[in-house]
Amino acid sequence: MNATPAMSIAAAHVVGHFINGEGVADDNRPIPVTNPATGQVTKHVAMATKATVEDAIAAAEAAFPAWRNTRPAKRAKVMFRFKALLEEHAEEIVAALTNEHGKVLDDAMGEFVRGIEVVDYACGIPQLLKGEHTKNVGPNIDSWSEFQPLGVVAGITPFNFPAMVPMWMFPMAIACGNTFVLKPSEKDPTAPMLIAQLFKEAGLPDGVYNVVNGDKEAVDTLLEDPRVQAISFVGSTPIAEYIYATGTKNGKRVQALGGAKNHAVVMPDADLDNTVNALMGAAYGSCGERCMAISVAVCVGDETADTVVSKLKSELQDLKVGCGTDTSNNMGPLVTKVHHDKVRSYVDLGVEEGAELVVDGRDLVVDGHEDGFFLGGCLFDKVTPDMRIYQEEIFGPVLCVVRAESQEHAMQLIDNHEYGNGTCIFTRDGEAARYFADNIQVGMVGINVPLPVPVATHSFGGWKRSLFGDLFAYGPDSIRFYTRRKTITQRWPSGGVREKAQFSFPSNS
Numbered sequence: 001m002n003a004t005p006a007m008s009i010a011a012a013h014v015v016g017h018f019i020n021g022e023g024v025a026d027d028n029r030p031i032p033v034t035n036p037a038t039g040q041v042t043k044h045v046a047m048a049t050k051a052t053v054e055d056a057i058a059a060a061e062a063a064f065p066a067w068r069n070t071r072p073a074k075r076a077k078v079m080f081r082f083k084a085l086l087e088e089h090a091e092e093i094v095a096a097l098t099n100e101h102g103k104v105l106d107d108a109m110g111e112f113v114r115g116i117e118v119v120d121y122a123c124g125i126p127q128l129l130k131g132e133h134t135k136n137v138g139p140n141i142d143s144w145s146e147f148q149p150l151g152v153v154a155g156i157t158p159f160n161f162p163a164m165v166p167m168w169m170f171p172m173a174i175a176c177g178n179t180f181v182l183k184p185s186e187k188d189p190t191a192p193m194l195i196a197q198l199f200k201e202a203g204l205p206d207g208v209y210n211v212v213n214g215d216k217e218a219v220d221t222l223l224e225d226p227r228v229q230a231i232s233f234v235g236s237t238p239i240a241e242y243i244y245a246t247g248t249k250n251g252k253r254v255q256a257l258g259g260a261k262n263h264a265v266v267m268p269d270a271d272l273d274n275t276v277n278a279l280m281g282a283a284y285g286s287c288g289e290r291c292m293a294i295s296v297a298v299c300v301g302d303e304t305a306d307t308v309v310s311k312l313k314s315e316l317q318d319l320k321v322g323c324g325t326d327t328s329n330n331m332g333p334l335v336t337k338v339h340h341d342k343v344r345s346y347v348d349l350g351v352e353e354g355a356e357l358v359v360d361g362r363d364l365v366v367d368g369h370e371d372g373f374f375l376g377g378c379l380f381d382k383v384t385p386d387m388r389i390y391q392e393e394i395f396g397p398v399l400c401v402v403r404a405e406s407q408e409h410a411m412q413l414i415d416n417h418e419y420g421n422g423t424c425i426f427t428r429d430g431e432a433a434r435y436f437a438d439n440i441q442v443g444m445v446g447i448n449v450p451l452p453v454p455v456a457t458h459s460f461g462g463w464k465r466s467l468f469g470d471l472f473a474y475g476p477d478s479i480r481f482y483t484r485r486k487t488i489t490q491r492w493p494s495g496g497v498r499e500k501a502q503f504s505f506p507s508n509s
């Protein structure tokens, strides 16, 4: 974290926290938040101390008993009002996303709407929480299973979806009857704070939802505090692994979603014009800063590869890169200067490693935004699995084309990769597509769908080193993650009958 001089911070706005239904001012270790399109520091964000995080946990713990006992139908009413308020304030929140993340406004709206869809799903909580009941499991004995909330749960989220990823977590956790502490990304903190205020306006009792801004100190407090029952994390794989190891060691339930290297397989029979358009959006949309971005196109056969590369090259000439507030642009800047330089250095590395740089976006300058963190779309051909640009997550507008001999060869590459978040296949052959979906070792699969991000009624997650834990995010898995099953067996014996002690194990024999 870069420390900044106290003088400049005093004048600037410092984003604090939202604890127990109130905004909490804080100027502890403030770090700068930058508009990536201009390179200018627009505000600072406080880094919560251990004590501040403990205040948030205490507020959540105090709010839990009453919220747990609030009828699901009443919780749903709060969710319906919350959803309406989110829609009413969409433009304000989306503008904050673009100003701090850099993504173009339409893309920011897309993320926000996908987040609202999870709130929509949470509105159905009375139906979703219905348990299981069996009458007469034994003589005059009935049995049922119900799903009880865990208590205080926490979420830790990445910079790339500052609204949507928190909404993958807290609406379902809270609808299930838990209370929540969110630790959002320090790079774009405004949207989560606006959303917390709207949740309060919707009628959510104080303390049920809390937001603490911070860094490792805040995260470690959440991981170590025994009052926190479960942790949902989304971010890079090294941190996901750390969160999973530390959280589970401390007895918590943990789901930790990590990084990705998503491959698109292009079969020779695919509609190549549509495939190339799909690849353009999936590789360069949001400047490649999506965990479901396509960063590798595996073309089956040299003829397919030659055609795809030449069409991508031509499309890249028309890719409009600029400030996200200009709606004619396709792609905005990278989130920070540090990230920009890291992505750029991967392009240098690819050249050193011997990949063929077909389109070089490194020297792009956006007029009027010379200090912005822009990088043009980059395209590498003839990338091989031994190269670091193939193995590592770049998280920028860099698409690597790998040439494969057959569908089997393409699938082996994907299965051998350490990540298994998303993948897709472009083909007109139903048998090839079905074989791919059935056998590929990846959590989310698209068939002629480049970004197979599940809708809110399904669950989101990867395999291999893209997810540590057993349950996916949102959808049906979120009910399981944010509740504990309890099975109750009940008997009302007939009155007046004296019963003998039974020493054999009860059975229906």
Ligand code: NAD
Binding pocket: 156, 157, 158, 159, 160, 161, 165, 183, 184, 185, 186, 214, 215, 216, 219, 220, 234, 235, 236, 237, 239, 240, 257, 258, 259, 260, 290, 291, 393, 395, 421, 462, 466
């Ligand atoms: P990150 O791992 O750097 O940060 C994620 C969160 O962890 C942030 O809140 C950050 O403050 C915190 N954090 C960072 N370093 C920490 C440390 N040493 N100890 C404790 N906490 C720490 O990720 P990012 O750069 O914000 O986001 C990009 C990454 O997130 C990419 O790898 C991307 O693939 C991944 N991502 C994955 C998914 C998914 O669903 N699998 C979705 C979105 C993003």
